[in-house]
Amino acid sequence: MHTGHYISGGAHGILILWALFGGMFRSDPPEVQVAEVSVISEAQFAAMMQPQTAPQLGAEPAALPQPDIDTQPPEPPVSEVQPTPLPEPAEPERAEPDPVPRPVLPEPEPEVVETLPQPPAPEPAPEVEAPDVALRPIPRPAPRVAPEAVPQPEPEAEVAPEVQETVEQSETPDVTETEEQQATAPEAATTEIVTEAEEPARAPSASVRPQSRPNRPAPAPQQTAETTPDPSEEPVTDPAEEESSADATASAIAGALEEALAGASTAAASGPPLTQGETDGFRIAVQECWVVDVGSQAANVTVTVGFDMDRSGRVVNSSLRMLSSEGGSGTAIETAFQAARRAILRCQGDGYNLPPEKFDQWKTVEMTFNPESMRIR
């Protein structure tokens, strides 16, 4: 409660003690600065205040000694190679003036366009009696599994405009080193077109995501007891309906018998049918020669061509005919037919490889050429 008084009393006490002993009331006089002076006479003062006079110039200084200077200029050093005068700059070539446009006349139109008479037919080849059986040797059936390992196929050649054989380094080192070259070959035919814009990039565009874990097998459904039909609920058939059903059955039996007998007689005449492999071989042989111009109107046409063949597997030229067509105009249809005809004739060689014993199966052929899957999409 009296804390304030104590603090105040202490502080005042300290202040009084500092005033008494701190020198606040000391009476020492301040220090006086003293400067020394001297007394001079009036004459001395006048002499001091008189302006100073300019100094007197002395006699001319002696002339400086001149250095010895050669009056003749030094000879310039003679260079070993005498400069030759530069040739006169050639007169700049006069730029050719812009050609004055002149009337552009098209090249003269050919005057006459006329058709020529039919040329002479080539001499017919001497007729040779063809044997009934093809003279081509029948290939021996090859074993399905080769007894020895098949050598590895040669690596594919790069596509290049010119054919170039592979050059490999020989085992014995040669004096002249030969640079190893890759084999090249001209661009081969293709079944699809890749444009410049569609050429695949060298780097993969995306990484393959890991496959997700397969789902757990679903639990087998619980088997439920089947309800057995109640014998008492058997439907009652109408007698008239039963009679008509019997008639239908009898006629079906007669039809099946007739069909079976007819079929048996035809089979005896035609022999066994072509196997799938034989048919595929024939199809592939023709399609390898079927040139499709995918950018033409004919690529919109499907044509079916019919033709006869002789026992040697050769096409009878005169029998080639167009059976039907689908899509396209008249000219496009004709072009599609010509392409199909060329394919059939070009790839036959000495005759298509078809089994002679099944001649009845392939003596008449209907071949459909459908370019739908090859069209430009």
Add this chain to the structure above:
Amino acid sequence: MKQVLASLLAVLLMAVSAPSVLLAQSGPLRIEITEGVIEPLPYAVPDFVAESAAARDMAQRIARVVADDLTGSGLFREVPREAHISQITSFGSPVQFADWKAINAQALITGAVSSDGNRVVVKFRVWDVFAGTELGQGMQFAGTADGWRRMAHKVADQVYSRITGESGYFDSRVVFVSESGPKDQRAKRLAVMDYDGANVQYLTGGNALVLAPRFSEDGQRVLYTSYETGMPRVHVLEVGTVQSRIIQGQDGVMSFAPRFAPNGQTVVYSLTQGSNTDIWAMDIASGGVRQLTSAPSIETAPSYSPDGSQIVFESDRSGTQQLYVMPASGGEARRISFGQGRYSTPVWSPRGDMIAFTKQNAGRFHIGVMRTDGSEERLLTASFLDEGPTWAPNGRVIMFARETQGAQGSSSLYTVDISGRNLKRVRTPEGASDPSWGPLQ
């Protein structure tokens, strides 16, 4: 019970008869082929027979031009002359088809040339080697010696037509902008050449910038844009006299991107007034004009359909450059391009079934084609800068300008088949751009 037995008998009989039905393949063997090969058709063209001493050199040159035309189309491959077994020494003698079959030549072209002073007669026949028959009938052309290249092109057109069933394009010309000098000081002149780059002739001097020449349907006139007056203006030039005149010259407006209508009487072009560019049509004879579009955006590069009923053009009304089709009289346009990137410079095919265009996407330029409804878009090329497609008169080949990158880059003309195959450069004496293919002559 009786009925059940009868049914069993019927089933048994059918089971017995089924194999025999299979065995008995009645009728012809039926095969469907769905895969062929895409390759050039091999043909042979021996030197044409010179029926006079003066025609010997020309006979060889004509045969070479025919071979260059056919092989250059990408649809044919010449069997080298070194491989020929038999020689054609007389135009009238029969052909030994076996010799040509042996070298796998599917077509054979024989010809003869006779010369009498300045008059030259060229005759030829085309043979289907494997069928052993003549394709079409033999023909002959007569003309002056100066026109030997045209006669060779005409022979090649006939061969092309007889084998492919479509008209050729070899006897045709191209008008283009010939460029010389560095990129920043490039002089541009209008020029015309044969389709293969031969016989270049200049139509204008190099004193004014010229752009986008377009042939008329008859090949006698050329529309182009010139900066002769300082502003782009549409001019028309008569090819025969090289006389040109401004056909659109309003003060303060810019006109450009002109193109003839199929009738040759109407010109459609773009006109810029202020910041808006629209498509207008003008009747050349009367000078009457009609505005076809009025959107507050940039509509340009109009091109007529072959029947003249529709116009395809480019517009940025959707925010980016896209292709639109509208009636030739103007009216509502429907958008046909919906792919990524920007589409420009559309051109309707002479066949009428496709539209060629320039596409810019992901930093590259492409020349592409699509159906007229925008479906089946297909890009044919890809490079630093491809632009300005133009169709061959048969609608089978597209020519365009390709510019190489860098300060020293130059522009050249290229052709590509609409299948995307056979991309090749057209040789021109100088740089070239903005091609427009004229009609078959």
